[in-house]
Amino acid sequence: MHKMKLNWKLIAGIVGAQLAFNALGANDLEVEQLKKQLQELDQKVRILEREREIDGEAAVAKAATAPKISLGASGFNLSSGDSNFVAQLHGLVQLDSRSFFNDGGLNGNDGFLLRRARPIFSGTVFRDFDFNFTPDFGNTTVQIQDAWVSYRYSPELQLQAGKFKSPVGLEHLQVDSVTSFNERSLVTDLVPNRDLGVQLKGDLFNGAASYAVGVFNGGTDYNGTTVNNSFQDDKGFAGRLFFQPWKNTDVNGLRGLGFGVGASYIANHPATASSTGLTPGYTTDGQQKFFTYTNGVNAAGAGWRISPQANYYYGPFGLLAEYVISDQQVASKTQSADLQNTAWEISGSWLLTGEDASYAGVTPRHVFDPRTGGWGAWQLVARVGELDVDSKAFIGGAFADPKKNANSATAWSVGLNWYLNKNIRANLSYSHTTFASYAGIPISAGSVPYQSEDVLFSRVQLAF
Amino acid sequence: MKNFLNIFLLLAIAATVQAKEIKLLNVSYDPTRELYVDYNAAFAKHWKAKTGDDVNISQSHGGSGKQAQSVINGLEADVVTLALAYDIDAIATQARLLPADWQKRLPNNSTPYTSTIVFLVRKGNPKNIKDWDDIVKKGVSVVVPNPKTSGGARWAYLAAYAYALEKNNHDDSAARGFIKQLYKNVPVLDSGARGSTVTFAQRGIGDVLLAWENEAHLALKEFGADKFDIVTPSLSILAEPPVSVVDKNAKRHHTTEVAGEYLKYLYSDEGQEIAARNFYRPRNEAVAAKYAANFNQVKLVGIDQEFGGWTKAQQTHFADGGVFDQIFQP
Numbered sequence: 001m002h003k004m005k006l007n008w009k010l011i012a013g014i015v016g017a018q019l020a021f022n023a024l025g026a027n028d029l030e031v032e033q034l035k036k037q038l039q040e041l042d043q044k045v046r047i048l049e050r051e052r053e054i055d056g057e058a059a060v061a062k063a064a065t066a067p068k069i070s071l072g073a074s075g076f077n078l079s080s081g082d083s084n085f086v087a088q089l090h091g092l093v094q095l096d097s098r099s100f101f102n103d104g105g106l107n108g109n110d111g112f113l114l115r116r117a118r119p120i121f122s123g124t125v126f127r128d129f130d131f132n133f134t135p136d137f138g139n140t141t142v143q144i145q146d147a148w149v150s151y152r153y154s155p156e157l158q159l160q161a162g163k164f165k166s167p168v169g170l171e172h173l174q175v176d177s178v179t180s181f182n183e184r185s186l187v188t189d190l191v192p193n194r195d196l197g198v199q200l201k202g203d204l205f206n207g208a209a210s211y212a213v214g215v216f217n218g219g220t221d222y223n224g225t226t227v228n229n230s231f232q233d234d235k236g237f238a239g240r241l242f243f244q245p246w247k248n249t250d251v252n253g254l255r256g257l258g259f260g261v262g263a264s265y266i267a268n269h270p271a272t273a274s275s276t277g278l279t280p281g282y283t284t285d286g287q288q289k290f291f292t293y294t295n296g297v298n299a300a301g302a303g304w305r306i307s308p309q310a311n312y313y314y315g316p317f318g319l320l321a322e323y324v325i326s327d328q329q330v331a332s333k334t335q336s337a338d339l340q341n342t343a344w345e346i347s348g349s350w351l352l353t354g355e356d357a358s359y360a361g362v363t364p365r366h367v368f369d370p371r372t373g374g375w376g377a378w379q380l381v382a383r384v385g386e387l388d389v390d391s392k393a394f395i396g397g398a399f400a401d402p403k404k405n406a407n408s409a410t411a412w413s414v415g416l417n418w419y420l421n422k423n424i425r426a427n428l429s430y431s432h433t434t435f436a437s438y439a440g441i442p443i444s445a446g447s448v449p450y451q452s453e454d455v456l457f458s459r460v461q462l463a464f
Numbered sequence: 465m466k467n468f469l470n471i472f473l474l475l476a477i478a479a480t481v482q483a484k485e486i487k488l489l490n491v492s493y494d495p496t497r498e499l500y501v502d503y504n505a506a507f508a509k510h511w512k513a514k515t516g517d518d519v520n521i522s523q524s525h526g527g528s529g530k531q532a533q534s535v536i537n538g539l540e541a542d543v544v545t546l547a548l549a550y551d552i553d554a555i556a557t558q559a560r561l562l563p564a565d566w567q568k569r570l571p572n573n574s575t576p577y578t579s580t581i582v583f584l585v586r587k588g589n590p591k592n593i594k595d596w597d598d599i600v601k602k603g604v605s606v607v608v609p610n611p612k613t614s615g616g617a618r619w620a621y622l623a624a625y626a627y628a629l630e631k632n633n634h635d636d637s638a639a640r641g642f643i644k645q646l647y648k649n650v651p652v653l654d655s656g657a658r659g660s661t662v663t664f665a666q667r668g669i670g671d672v673l674l675a676w677e678n679e680a681h682l683a684l685k686e687f688g689a690d691k692f693d694i695v696t697p698s699l700s701i702l703a704e705p706p707v708s709v710v711d712k713n714a715k716r717h718h719t720t721e722v723a724g725e726y727l728k729y730l731y732s733d734e735g736q737e738i739a740a741r742n743f744y745r746p747r748n749e750a751v752a753a754k755y756a757a758n759f760n761q762v763k764l765v766g767i768d769q770e771f772g773g774w775t776k777a778q779q780t781h782f783a784d785g786g787v788f789d790q791i792f793q794p
Contacts, residue, residue, distance in 0.1 A: 043605065046669045047651045053667075054654060065537075082538050127538060 073422040075120075075464045084127040090120035092177050093462045094138065098286060101454040104445065109288060114138045115459070116176060118145065128152045132164075144228060145194060156202040163228065166192040166219055167199060167212035167240040168262035170309035170322045171345065177463035178361035180320075180379075181285070181413055181429050185345035186387035189282040190326040191307060192219030192238065192264060194226045199238075208247050213239035218266040220299075221279035221326055221341075236266035242309075256313035258359075265304045278330065282387060285413060285431040286455040288448045291389050291405040293330070294397070300336055301329030311359055318349040318357030330399055337392050337399065345385030349417075352378040368420035377419040381429070386410045394438035403442070406435035406449035415457070427459040486511075486519040486722055491541035493528035493615050493705065494656035495679040499742040500545070506738060507729050511722060519722055527656035528615030535559065535710065542714045542723045545707040547615020549573070550774035552708050561712045575704035576730035577744035580764055581616070581623045583695040584664065584673040584680040591671045595697045596627040599672055600645040607663050607670035609654045611782055615705070616657035618782060620674040623701035625781075626765045630699060644791040653794070665692070676703070677759070678743035696760040701767065 065081035075090040094115040103109065116138040124130050134146040148162025165173055169191030171184050199214025218236025219226075242260030249255060269277040277299025281289035309322040323344040330339055349357055355365055355377045364377035387409050394402040415429025435449035443450045490500060504521040511519045524531065524539065528547035535541045536559040546552055549567060556562050567574045585593050591604055599606050609617040621643065628642035629635075652669065654660040657679055664673035665687050672695075675683070680694045707727045714720040729735050736746040740755035771777040781787045 043651070043669060046667055050652050050663050050667050050669055054652065054659070057659075058655070084538055 073464065084124070086124040088120075088122045090122065091462065091464055092116050092118045092120065094177075094182075095460045096182055097456075097458045099456040100286060101456070102451060103453065104451045106288075106446075106448070109286065115182070120146075139224075141225060143226060145226070154202070155207075156204055158201050159198070160201060160214075161198045163194055163196045163226070164199075166195045166197075166216055166238045166264065167201070167214065168192055168238050168264050168305060168307055169324065170242075170260075170262070170307070170311065171320060171347075172222070173240075174320075174359060175361070177425075177461065178359075180318075180347050180349055180381040180417070181383060181415055181431075182427055182457040182459050183285050183287060185285070185343075185347065185383055185385040186282070186409055186411060187307075187322045187324050187343040187345040187385055189222050189279070189387055190324040190341055190343045191222055191262070191305065192216075192236075193222050193224070195219040195236075195238075196228070196230065197235075197238075206248050208245055209241070209243050211239070211241050213237070216264075218264075218269050218303075220269075220275075220277060221282070221328075223280055224283075225280075232269065234266060234268045236264055236269070236303075238262070238264040253314060256358075257310070258312070259308075259310040262307040262309060263305060265302070267302050269299045269303060278328065282389070282409070284409060284433045284448070284453050285411050285457075286433070286453050288453065290409050290433075290435060290449045291400065293393075293399055294332070294401060297330055297332045297399045299328055300331035301338075303328040313357045313359065316351035316354055316357055318359075319346070320348075320359075321346045330393075332399060335398055339390040339393050339399070341387070341389050343385065343387040345383060347381065347383035347385075349379055349381045352380060362417075362419050364419045364421060367422075368424075376421060379417040379419070381413075381415045381417060383413045384411070391438060394441075402438040403444045404447045404449075406443070407438040408436045409449070410434050410436075411453075423462060423464045425459075425461040425463070427457065427461070429457045431455050431457065486517050486719065487717070488519060488521045488542045488719055488723060488726060489524065489540060490521055490543050490545055490726075491524045491531050491535055491539060492545040493531060493547040494525055494658040495616065495661075495676050495682070496545060496705075497523065497525050497658075498682060499678070499739065499744060502742060503730070503735060503738045506734055507726055510729055510732075510734070511725065514725075517722075519726075521726070525656075525658070527609065527613035529613045530655060535561070540713045540717070541710045542717055542719045543707065543709050543726055545705065545727075547703070547705050548618060548774060549575075549704070549706045550778050551615060552706055553774070555710065561710045562708055563711065566708045567706060569709075570707065570727060571731060572747050573704065574706045574708055574727075575747075576707060576727075576735065577705070577739040577746055579677050579703045579705065579744050580700040580762060581620045581674055581703065582677050582680050582700065582760075582762075583697060584675045584683055585671065585693050585695055587691050587693060589693055589695065593672050593695055596624055596642075596646075596699075597631075599674075600642060600649065602649075604649050604672065605651055605670040606646065606649040606672050606674065607652070607654075607660050608650055608674040609656055609660045611788055613655040614657055614660075616676050616679070616703075617653075617660075617674075618777075619676075619701050619703040621781065621788065622767065622771060622777060623697075623699070623765075624674075626701060626770045627697065627699045629770070630765075640787060640791060643787070647792045677745075681743040681758070694760075696762050699763045699765065701770075702764040704767075 067081060068079045070077045075088055077088050079086040096115040097112045100109050116136060118134050118136045120134045122132040128151055130150045130152060132146045132148055136143045136145045146164050148160055148164045150158055150160040152158045169188055172188045172191050195216040197214050197216030199212050201212035203210045216236050216238055217230035240262035242258055244258040246254035278293050281292040283289050305326045307322060307324040312319040325340060325342050327340045330337060351357055355362055362377050366374035368374055368376040389407055393399040411431060411433040413429055413431040415427060418426045433453040437443050492500060500523050508519050528551045532546060532551035532554050535555050544552055556564050556566055583593055593599055608620050611617040611621045624646055625639050625643055628639035632638035652663055654663055657676055660673060661679055661683055663669050665683050684692055709723045714723045736748040736751040740746045740751050743758055745759055746752045767774060
């Protein structure tokens with residue numbers, strides 16, 4: 001019995017052990033399976049995470065090469081991912097008013113006018129080729145102001161061809177939207193306007209010096225209406241060298257100093273059926289003609305100009321000075337002469353709100369937003385200038401009528417500019433111009449220089 | 465006026481010369497970062513001693529095919545040091561930035577060092593991977609970049625293909641079947657070799673990484689020899705990463721001379737030593753003998769002998785609609 005009991009115990013023990021062993025074996029297997037499943041799941045999660053990471057990297061890489069579109073204070077920009085192709089749309093609209101005082105009954109000079117209305121298309125193709133096309137719908141005639149392409153080999157060497165500003169006058173070369181006054185000074189009467197030609201230009205020594213030299217059709221003294229052709233055999237040369245020696249230094253007081261010289265030369269510019277080869281007239285700040293050559297007087301022989309020029313900007317203060325000699329051989333039916341007209345101007349500006357003045361314009365520290373206390377930038381401007389016509393032009397009325405034209409004009413102007421933001425600007429200025437006649441010969445009533453010119457300007461401008 | 469023009473022209477040209485600052489851009493493939501960090505420092509010293517000038521070399525890295533496309537699209541590389549000749553050929557034919565015979569300008573077909581494809585497995589080799597047959601087995605997860613964008617991936621693909629051809633008496637359909645099986649085991653395709661190393665070593669994905677030999681050694685160095693083992697298969701490919709000056713870019717940057725010397729100096733004793741120290745197989749026999757312990761013996765097949773050159777291999781396997789597109793379904 002005892003033996004049997006022992007056997008039962010042994011059997012029970014063996015069976016129990018077997019069952020326990022089986023149970024344990026089953027658990028191990030399960031654990032192993034679970035471990036494997038866990039590892040597989042872990043790999044799947046890791047793979048999914050990595051795929052997401054790679055997708056993110058691919059999206060970033062794709063974004064870097066995707067075309068970019070931007071719209072802001074600098075206009076509308078569309079560029080390829082690598083920036084080799086860029087298209088930009090800018091614009092300039094200027095609504096002016098002119099009010100003349102004591103003008104002796106001259107009619108038609110007061111009022112509002114759309115001074116400039118220009119859509120500006122510019123950009124780059126194949127990385128190195130820039131272009132610009134700027135028509136102007138302002139004033140009374142539609143004109144193409146700029147139409148050029150430029151190859152940019154390096155900042156030092158650029159080749160530009162088309163219609164653009166002739167590289168002579170400092171004031172004239174300043175962008176139209178950033179000039180101190182509504183109208184440029186008397187000095188710009190003696191430099192060429194936009195012209196058709198080819199020029200080599202560049203910035204040297206990281207902008208410490210710049211040059212431009214080109215061959216052009218050869219423009220007359222400033223003519224507000226530019227043409228798109230000129231079928232004359234003779235061509236003119238124009239060039240400019242400008243230095244800013246301290247531009248890249250730490251010498252604060254001199255960093256904003258620039259000086260240089262512009263010049264032009266043409267051996268001969270014979271008159272054609274459509275042009276006398278001479279200026280259509282010198283104009284005042286109020287854009288009234290105070291000097292024109294007599295009908296039948298033409299350019300006849302060499303003409304040259306030279307223009308020493310300088311500007312200086314230090315903090316809110318700005319100064320621009322320029323002198324021009326314009327020498328031209330002229331001829332009437334009976335006689336000829338070499339006439340040398342001269343002009344100069346000095347203009348200063350002061351930003352009351354403390355922004356930095358610059359040749360490239362003003363960026364307000366606080367844009368106009370009365371709700372947040374922003375009032376934009378305010379700038380005081382002042383200018384004096386003079387233009388002297390060679391007295392030989394009047395001797396015996398040879399080339400100009402001394403009773404209708406001034407021998408010289410002297411002007412001063414003061415103004416207040418309000419930059420609401422980078423795009424909107426408002427100007428208010430007053431200009432006073434006096435005239436001197438040749439040899440004291442009285443000017444006839446009804447002529448512009450009969451009395452001094454006093455004019456109040458205003459402007460609202462949109463530039464982007 | 466003529467004199468006036470001449471003076472301006474002279475001034476402009478003088479300024480261009482004055483403003484010259486010696487900067488080089490080396491556009492390279494993914495795993496060469498460390499090699500060129502070392503080499504650039506050595507070359508800058510060499511150039512300074514030779515000319516007295518400082519040279520500042522920038523590096524750009526990515527999948528070899530992508531890098532070539534970037535140069536074609538305008539990335540102004542002075543030199544390219546890419547994973548395979550086909551990518552530099554593409555720059556020559558599509559962008560015409562260098563002559564078609566660029567490969568003849570330097571010794572060894574302009575390949576100053578060679579490499580091959582090996583396996584990087586997890587420590588202890590838990591899946592017992594010894595040769596190519598082991599990585600096509602079910603349940604083995606293989607990490608390799610996308611051969612469409614990565615030069616290393618194309619070499620790895622061709623190494624596997626060459627093995628399958630040899631194993632199957634050059635039966636092409638059997639080789640395709642082998643490759644198809646291999647890519648079934650690939651869970652994720654990175655765009656370049658460095659990305660795949662990240663996937664395998666840092667993200668812990670996969671059982672084996674098909675890697676450049678130098679990249680595998682670098683992984684051991686960077687992540688610890690206690691984490692991975694290198695397995696050298698019975699057969700692999702002789703990878704010959706080529707180098708070239710990008711003539712038009714260098715000319716525009718006035719760097720033709722320094723760029724040419726930069727590549728020539730790779731063949732110097734110092735250049736070859738640096739390559740060997742970075743686990744690239746040097747061409748110089750003396751240097752190769754000195755560093756023999758760094759490189760396992762393996763039967764290497766050449767691209768020309770086995771696949772008829774890169775142009776043919778590219779067309780057959782990696783072009784749109786090629787074998788890879790046929791066998792790989794993402």
